[in-house]
Amino acid sequence: MGVTKHDVEAAITSALSPSNLVVTDTSGGCGASYEIEVVSEKFEGKRLLERHRMVNTALAPHMAEIHAVSIKKALTPAQAQPQPEPAADKLQAEVLN
Amino acid sequence: MASTATAAASPRLAFPLLSASASSSSSSNTLRFPHRRSRASRSSAAVAAFKKLSEASPVPIPQEPTQPLIDEDTLPSKPGVYGVYDPAGELQFVGISRNVRASVEGHRRKVPANLCASVKVAVSDEETPDRAALNNAWKSWMEEHIEATGKAPPGNVAGNYTWVGAPQRPPDLRLTPGRHVQLTVPLEQLIDRLVKENRVVAFIKGSRSAPQCGFSQRVVGILEAHGADFVTVDVLDEEHNHGLRETLKTYSNWPTFPQIFIGGELVGGCDIISSMAEKGELAALFQKLGLRAG
Numbered sequence: 001m002g003v004t005k006h007d008v009e010a011a012i013t014s015a016l017s018p019s020n021l022v023v024t025d026t027s028g029g030c031g032a033s034y035e036i037e038v039v040s041e042k043f044e045g046k047r048l049l050e051r052h053r054m055v056n057t058a059l060a061p062h063m064a065e066i067h068a069v070s071i072k073k074a075l076t077p078a079q080a081q082p083q084p085e086p087a088a089d090k091l092q093a094e095v096l097n
Numbered sequence: 098m099a100s101t102a103t104a105a106a107s108p109r110l111a112f113p114l115l116s117a118s119a120s121s122s123s124s125s126n127t128l129r130f131p132h133r134r135s136r137a138s139r140s141s142a143a144v145a146a147f148k149k150l151s152e153a154s155p156v157p158i159p160q161e162p163t164q165p166l167i168d169e170d171t172l173p174s175k176p177g178v179y180g181v182y183d184p185a186g187e188l189q190f191v192g193i194s195r196n197v198r199a200s201v202e203g204h205r206r207k208v209p210a211n212l213c214a215s216v217k218v219a220v221s222d223e224e225t226p227d228r229a230a231l232n233n234a235w236k237s238w239m240e241e242h243i244e245a246t247g248k249a250p251p252g253n254v255a256g257n258y259t260w261v262g263a264p265q266r267p268p269d270l271r272l273t274p275g276r277h278v279q280l281t282v283p284l285e286q287l288i289d290r291l292v293k294e295n296r297v298v299a300f301i302k303g304s305r306s307a308p309q310c311g312f313s314q315r316v317v318g319i320l321e322a323h324g325a326d327f328v329t330v331d332v333l334d335e336e337h338n339h340g341l342r343e344t345l346k347t348y349s350n351w352p353t354f355p356q357i358f359i360g361g362e363l364v365g366g367c368d369i370i371s372s373m374a375e376k377g378e379l380a381a382l383f384q385k386l387g388l389r390a391g
Contacts, residue, residue: 048372049365056352063352068312071368 002032003062015058016040019077031067038073039080048074146221147178147234150191150241153217155182158201160210166202174198177220178234180242180250181260184214188242190252190260193235208259212252269304269329270295271337284344292358296388297327300345301355305329312367316355319374325388360386 005025012021020039027033036055043051051074059069073080156167158181166172177197181190181204189212194200197218205213219234243249252260272287273280280287292298299316303309308317320327332342332354346352349363357364359382364370373379382388 048369049363052365052369053350060352068310069353070312 003065005034007062008034008036008059008066011062012036012038012055012058016042016054020080026070027067032065033068033070034066035070035072038071039075039077041077043074043076146223146226146230147237148219150180150217150219150238151245153180153219155186155215155217157215158205158213160205160214162206166198166205169198172198172201172216172218173220175220176223176226176231177218178231178238179216179218180238181208181213181252182215182217183212186215188246188250189213190250191235191238191242192260193231204260212259267305267328269331269334270298271334272330272341273337273339276336276339284340285348288341288345288348291330293361295328296360296386297325298330298358299327299355300330300332300341300357302331302333304331304334309333310354313355316357316367316370319370319379320357323374323380323383325383359388 005023008023009021012018012023016038018038018040020037022037024035025033026035038051038055042054046054052071055071055074056063056069059066063069156171159166174196175198176195178191178193179197179201180188181192181201183189190204192200197220201216201218219238221230239249239253251257270291272284272291297320299313299320301308301313301316303313305317308314317329330341331338332345342354345356349356349358351363351366353366355367357366357370364373364382370379373382
């Protein structure tokens with residue numbers, strides 16, 4: 001029995017304490033494959049390469065059993081917040097123009 | 098047969114292809130290069146030695162390969178510039194060659210007949226004209242055509258390989274000549290040297306022309322689309338890169354492939370490169386480091 005989605009979730013949760021975590025099993029016959037979206041305060045001040053390294057490190061115990069990992073998002077909570085809608089007056093101005 | 102042999106051996110001079118969206122104005126700007134006065138004078142004299150496109154008379158090209166081309170005096174085996182027309186009289190391609198006759202012979206054998214009906218030529222009286230003179234003659238013909246029609250000949254547009262062969266992809270780099278060769282330096286040192294001596298290195302699964310996984314294929318596609326000069330190393334090539342796969346993981350502290358190094362440093366894998374490409378960060382990085390091809 002290889003690594004499971006639950007194993008991946010548990011490993012990342014333990015290492016990064018994410019405020020949001022989405023793990024999608026994309027295995028397709030070549031072996032275990034996962035797409036990962038992580039939101040964690042621990043990414044604060046870290047550039048993208050380091051964030052990916054942190055996720056990889058969390059998964060290191062399972063990496064030998066994983067065929068492919070794709071880290072689609074590695075965001076801080078602030079970055080994960082939806083962007084505010086443009087102000088009504090500005091929007092109206094744009095429409096009028 | 099002699100003509101065929103000559104065509105096969107004829108050295109072709111490189112010439113620029115125009116972008117598909119080239120306009121008359123931008124093409125003119127692209128085709129003009131600043132020269133010092135003395136060079137400009139020589140270039141002008143050199144261009145003057147060749148007929149203008151509008152001054153050259155079209156010569157029919159027999160459609161049957163078994164039929165000989167028109168006589169040597171009309172279509173000589175000399176250096177020059179030439180333009181090939183389709184049956185409707187539309188200019189399809191402007192080329193330069195050390196042997197115009199051989200080049201035309203080669204085209205009529207390889208290019209579809211509906212594109213290759215007649216040819217205009219302008220040859221040099223010199224046995225071995227200066228390369229710059231040939232290039233200037235080519236540019237002059239291109240400019241003349243673009244000025245008259247507002248567009249470049251289809252065959253000269255970038256990406257159209259009907260008349261010139263598709264560019265060969267650079268071969269993958271190999272760390273050793275073969276597995277039988279005993280390394281005299283640690284593999285880590287070879288890797289370090291490799292990523293520092295080549296400004297963009299992609300360690301991929303499979304070869305550049307035949308990546309073995311989707312992630313590697315995507316990375317190659319992104320790098321090529323950005324016009325970067327980059328080299329690839331096949332981590333699955335156990336014969337020439339034995340031990341690379343595991344050693345590289347330690348060297349880069351990155352567990353998966355592909356791995357892309359730019360400027361001697363790991364930038365990331367497929368996800369990071371894709372993200373950077375989408376945001377325009379990769380293009381900006383290449384621009385900053387002066388890594389754009391050509």
